[in-house]
Amino acid sequence: MTTPPSPDEGLTAAQLAAKYGLSVSGARPGLAEYVRQLWGRRHFILAFSQAKLTAQYSQAKLGQLWQVATPLLNAAVYFFIFGLLLGARRGIPHHIYVPFLVTGVFVFTFTQSSVLAGVRAISGNLGLVRALHFPRASLPISFALQQLQQLLFSMIVLVLVMIGFGSYPGLSWLLVLPALALQFVFNTGLALIFARMGSKTPDLAQLMPFVMRTWMYASGVMFSIPAMLAGKDMPGWFSDVLQWNPAAIYMDLVRFALIDDYGSSYLPPHVWAFALGWALLAGVVGFVYFWKAEERYGRG
Amino acid sequence: MAEQQQGARVPTVIAEDLHIVYRVNGAKSGKGSATAALSRILKRGEERGVRKVHAVRGVSFVAYRGEAIGLIGSNGSGKSTLLRAIAGLLPAERGKVYTDGQPSLLGVNAALMNDLTGERNVILGGLAMGMSREEIKARYQEIVDFSGINEKGDFITLPMRTYSSGMAARLRFSIAAAKDHDVLMIDEALATGDRKFQKRSEDRIRELRKEAGTVFLVSHNNKSIRDTCNRVLWLERGELRMDGPTDEVLKEYEKFTGK
Numbered sequence: 001m002t003t004p005p006s007p008d009e010g011l012t013a014a015q016l017a018a019k020y021g022l023s024v025s026g027a028r029p030g031l032a033e034y035v036r037q038l039w040g041r042r043h044f045i046l047a048f049s050q051a052k053l054t055a056q057y058s059q060a061k062l063g064q065l066w067q068v069a070t071p072l073l074n075a076a077v078y079f080f081i082f083g084l085l086l087g088a089r090r091g092i093p094h095h096i097y098v099p100f101l102v103t104g105v106f107v108f109t110f111t112q113s114s115v116l117a118g119v120r121a122i123s124g125n126l127g128l129v130r131a132l133h134f135p136r137a138s139l140p141i142s143f144a145l146q147q148l149q150q151l152l153f154s155m156i157v158l159v160l161v162m163i164g165f166g167s168y169p170g171l172s173w174l175l176v177l178p179a180l181a182l183q184f185v186f187n188t189g190l191a192l193i194f195a196r197m198g199s200k201t202p203d204l205a206q207l208m209p210f211v212m213r214t215w216m217y218a219s220g221v222m223f224s225i226p227a228m229l230a231g232k233d234m235p236g237w238f239s240d241v242l243q244w245n246p247a248a249i250y251m252d253l254v255r256f257a258l259i260d261d262y263g264s265s266y267l268p269p270h271v272w273a274f275a276l277g278w279a280l281l282a283g284v285v286g287f288v289y290f291w292k293a294e295e296r297y298g299r300g
Numbered sequence: 301m302a303e304q305q306q307g308a309r310v311p312t313v314i315a316e317d318l319h320i321v322y323r324v325n326g327a328k329s330g331k332g333s334a335t336a337a338l339s340r341i342l343k344r345g346e347e348r349g350v351r352k353v354h355a356v357r358g359v360s361f362v363a364y365r366g367e368a369i370g371l372i373g374s375n376g377s378g379k380s381t382l383l384r385a386i387a388g389l390l391p392a393e394r395g396k397v398y399t400d401g402q403p404s405l406l407g408v409n410a411a412l413m414n415d416l417t418g419e420r421n422v423i424l425g426g427l428a429m430g431m432s433r434e435e436i437k438a439r440y441q442e443i444v445d446f447s448g449i450n451e452k453g454d455f456i457t458l459p460m461r462t463y464s465s466g467m468a469a470r471l472r473f474s475i476a477a478a479k480d481h482d483v484l485m486i487d488e489a490l491a492t493g494d495r496k497f498q499k500r501s502e503d504r505i506r507e508l509r510k511e512a513g514t515v516f517l518v519s520h521n522n523k524s525i526r527d528t529c530n531r532v533l534w535l536e537r538g539e540l541r542m543d544g545p546t547d548e549v550l551k552e553y554e555k556f557t558g559k
């Protein structure tokens with residue numbers, strides 16, 4: 001309007017931008033560039049997850065002790081209901097059942113809370129998204145990482161339970177590391193998928209707890225899937241689906257690694273291949289799916 | 301023309317017919333009952349139960365290197381929204397914004413957590429703004445000293461929720477102002493806290509402005525606009541009502557608001 005005459009007179013905005021090397025603000029970077037930016041923000045991702053973890057119990061008198069007490073109480077409740085009242089331990093020897101149950105609860109909670117945190121990762125942090133620049137995938141990844149750290153606290157309880165029921169540390173315990181690493185990739189993928197869906201449809205935050213609970217009861221957290229289905233007239237594919245669902249796979253792997261008498265006879269065939277496959281599938285699909293909407297997350 | 305003509309002027313921000321639309325869930329006029337919501341879902345309109353707010357309507361301008369541009373207008377005229385759109389934080393409904401480098405909004409409030417100590421917030425805020433751990437370590441003492449948080453005792457190791465609102469505002473400003481920017485955008489009411497701190501933060505903003513290529517300032521304070529800006533954009537109801545040298549636009553604006 002009041003721009004004085006200049007050699008740029010008559011150029012369209014796009015031509016002017018091209019001439020001076022300006023780029024479209026808030027445009028989505030390419031996939032490789034996006035990964036590079038994300039890597040550049042790794043310190044933020046870690047610091048954010050640790051901050052969230054600490055902030056969780058900072059008002060409680062017992063403070064960070066709740067990091068360990070919460071999973072312990074959780075396991076106690078499940079043991080009381082399913083172990084004692086309902087007798088869900090069919091087909092599992094008594095000295096295995098408690099470690100079996102506690103492992104299942106902790107490992108499933110890891111996936112469950114990653115998904116639930118993922119749903120709100122963008123929609124619950126719009127203020128942050130509208131104020132600062134960073135690859136938005138930082139948020140869901142950071143929330144998944146927070147859950148991983150939470151799980152490490154639960155692991156302290158788990159080790160005590162194992163020793164209490166006669167499974168002692170051995171070389172096979174190292175198998176926990178690849179199992180949880182794969183599960184973490186799987187969880188992060190899910191968190192990314194649900195972060196994008198939740199940013200468009202915040203109602204998912206209301207719905208997902210029910211979906212996750214259904215998934216938990218179907219995954220054999222508190223019972224052995226083959227023992228439960230034995231003698232029932234179910235089609236074979238049904239038990240295959242239950243056994244090879246990712247939550248059941250990761251739970252079984254951690255149980256197999258930690259519990260002495262939970263041998264490979266309890267595991268479905270090709271269990272590691274499935275663990276890897278699920279992780280890659282969720283991780284890659286989730287990341288690309290999330291990245292596709294990168295420039296639209298501020299809209300809300 | 302207020303700008304000093306010195307050779308070719310280099311554009312740093314170009315906005316072309318920019319439209320920003322907010323979508324608000326659950327604010328649709330009419331019945332708010334569950335059955336009404338259900339029928340809206342079943343009807344499958346183009347946007348169900350969503351009310352649209354057209355906050356910025358077709359704004360175009362070109363900003364040049366070395367300019368300090370004030371954004372004025374009454375409450376809700378779209379000033380802050382326009383800033384966010386230029387920064388690429390709010391996606392445009394229509395139109396485009398071209399920028400030189402990454403414009404940044406001065407402010408880290410959203411990244412800080414009240415349950416954490418001031419110390420950890422300085423680090424978290426710095427990382428959120430894209431500083432490296434080393435940069436933060438190097439600037440840490442400067443940030444704390446600038447905020448003056450520790451003048452009355454060792455407050456930086458206490459959770460931020462224990463701070464008075466003034467102290468928290470000072471720390472937030474100090475963190476935000478620790479980083480240098482190419483294109484800097486400052487939203488109004490940054491200079492909070494007591495008189496002494498206001499002066500200190502105004503000085504810091506002036507410093508940042510010198511280092512930045514182009515500055516946008518949103519403010520309701522005509523004096524601070526006059527002090528710092530050489531060009532003013534006047535927004536009203538999301539439309540660009542006037543664009544020109546500070547004195548001209550402010551004169552019209554004062555006439556408009558005076559009535």
